[in-house]
Amino acid sequence: MRAGMNCLLDVLQGKVGAQSLSDVEWEQAFELAEAEQVLPSFVSTLRRSGLPLSPSIEKRLCGAERQCAIAGFFWSAELRGLLKSFAEAAVPVLPLKGPSLALRAYGEAAFRSAKDLDLLVQRSDHAAAESILLKIGFAPNRHADDYHRQWSRGTTLVELHFDLENPLAFDFKVETAWQRASPGEFQGQPAWHFAAEDELLFLALHGVRHRFERLSHVLDLALAFRAFAPNGSLAVPRADVAPISRLLVLGAELANLLFPEEPMPIVPADNRTKRKMDTLAKSLWQDLLCEPAGQLDWQTQHRFFVETEVCIGGRYWCRIKHMRILLTRTIEADHAFANRLGLMRHWQVALLRPIRLLLRDLKQRRSKPRIRQAL
Structure with a gap:
């Protein structure tokens, strides 16, 4: 197991008690929390535990709290500004992950790490959304692919989505998700939010896109299950996205491995899918515990997409589908x-x-x- 992982998991799981850890072990846990992009959650949970710490680790904790608070303030302010610009142009926008998810699932906008802001607009509003970004000083970093485009303004990165993934790989049926979305707000600015099942499915899809390479992907899902499906009350995923509901099964299995004493909702699935996702989740969890994240290029992502396939229609048709993706995206x-x-x-x-x-x-x-x- 990676150095610091036991301590990191104990803190996240609320198991920190009177056990004695050396300053070296605490330092390893802080470093690992930052690498796994769960530092804000780690420091906030540790502070709430009231555990006595040595002067050097207390100083490290205070510094990390300050770092997370500054980052949380910056990204929240940037998101508020973006939402205000979209509202003034009457373009509906749905924040994905970031401070919006942090506020609703983690409890505070600063309790979740962020490296950029992801915004989803309807496909018909994509051109208008790009005009808004240009007007407020953003510039595109690259060409649009089959579901999004990256923009930047100074140190602020924004990924503008008109879909959530290549529909040939995972067809999220984003138009239907928009119909089920509801208007809400983020710190006083209007923002749309997915229905609970759609948001959970998106977080599972996001984790799969990144091969659940970091602990943050699992923590997002686990806390979202708590917030959006309390007492195990998870509705059956929409019939039109049933082919990708296996991703939600995989996400629930991983969340159960992170919080084994707090079972996540049972996601309906056939036995074959359940067995495969359970095996895959245990393999991913073992990788997380023992190996740092590797280089994740498009080919690695695509190979993992294939690995999540159940292929009820036969592996021949799966190969045909993935060859089409390979040649057309x-x-x-x-x-x-x-x-x-x-x-x-x-x-x-x-x-x-x-x-x-x-x-x-x-x-x-x-x-x-x-x-x-x-x-």
Whole structure:
């Protein structure tokens, strides 16, 4: 197990008591909490425990609390400003994760780490939303892919979504989710929120997109289950997203591993899906406990998408589906390849993607003998 993990889990699970830990062990837990992006939750839970700490660790805790408070204030202020701009333009916007989730599931906007802000708009409002970002000083960092685009203003990063994932991989039926969403607010500014089951499903999808590489992805789901499905009252996922409800099963299994004494709601699933997601959850949990997060590129993400498939219709059809995704989606590398040839239209980029992949594979094959000789 990674150094500091036992202490980190004990704090998050509220098991911190009179056990004696050295300053080195506490330092390892603080470092790991930051690496796993759960530092705000770690320090707030530790402070509430009232556990006596050595002067050096108390100083470390105070510094971390100050760091989290400043970050929470910054991201909350940025989100409020964005929501105000969208409201003035009469464009409905739904904050994903970030301070909005922190306030509703963690209890405070500063209790969850944030590196950027994710906003979802309806596809018909996408052009208007981009105009709003341009007007308030944001600039696009890259081309739009099949579900979002990244923007920046100074040190503030925003990911503007018009979908939640490539619909060929996981079709969230975002239009239906918008119909079920309800108007709300974030610190006085209007904001839309998903229905509880849709928000939980999105958090599970987000975790899968990142292969649950950090503890924060599991903690998000566990606290969201508590907040949005109290007393185990989770409605059956929408029939139109039933093919991806297995992700919610996987998320619930992981949340149970984080908080084994507080069972999460039972998500309806057939036995085959339940067994596969249980096995996958235990494998992911073991990786979290023992290995730091690795490099997560698009190919790694895609391989994990395949790993979550149950393939009731047969592996042949699964392969056909994923080959279609591989050949038809476009990423930033495809735009860069097309631009070198003086081609910039989206259909040209899409047509050139198979050629880029073929050239890349040929280059990799040619380099293998030289690598072996060098070794």
